[in-house]
Amino acid sequence: MTRDAIARDDHAEGNVGIVLTAMRELFVDKDLTAIDRYWAEPYVQHSPRMPSGLDTLRDVVPGLEGFSWEPQRIAAQGDLVFTHSIVHGWAPGPVAIVDIFRLDEGRIVEHWDVVQDIVAPEESVNGNPMV
Template sequence: MTGNTAADQAQGNTEIVLTAMRELFKEKDITALDRYWAEPYVQHSPQMPNGLDTLRAVVPTLEGFSWEPRRIAAQGDLVFTHSIVHGWAPKPVVIVDIFRLDNGRIVEHWDVIQDLTFPDATVSGNPMV
């Protein structure tokens, strides 16, 4: 029963998400949507509609975009990333993305976004990521 455990699924899904995000956002390869995402794509982000058309339209227009994952966790069909993102909003933001995969494709997405606050401006003095 090797190669089919929950840990194997989580590892495989993590690799898919990292590759998908790199190809789409860093390399701006829109065809990554055809390889790593699938319709119906359910979007829970309050600023984005369901489906992949918005990503197809927005990604080529992003300037100075960078996605810097700092923490990644996976459980079953879910992959969680905790990242610093530049170029999505006017100022750098910290985003927790949650991706759900089905048959090796990203089919659902949630996110939580906060403006990046540097450690010297936090009450605790700790970094956000």
């Protein structure tokens, strides 16, 4: 492995730690000051139901009831961090969410997600769990 590849891996690993801490502090602990520590403007949101900008997070988080975020898989490449999680309290039932975060200088500046209702393996045509 080259020195550049090692540096990129270290960078990605550091970004994973930032995302995990940021998500726990904001969404689980409901600490709105986490936004100032881990996110930065311009915050570009690609989720179809949320506008861009950090004020959206400040408005949404306090109203989340029974919210839990349980990351099952995490991957990173350079400035991108990918999480595959079980989430309660975002939708009427539990959902599987793949979140993609882009970081710039250690701060989350962009977000994409894919959200699916969780279907039990015995109700799925393939019999496999979703997460």
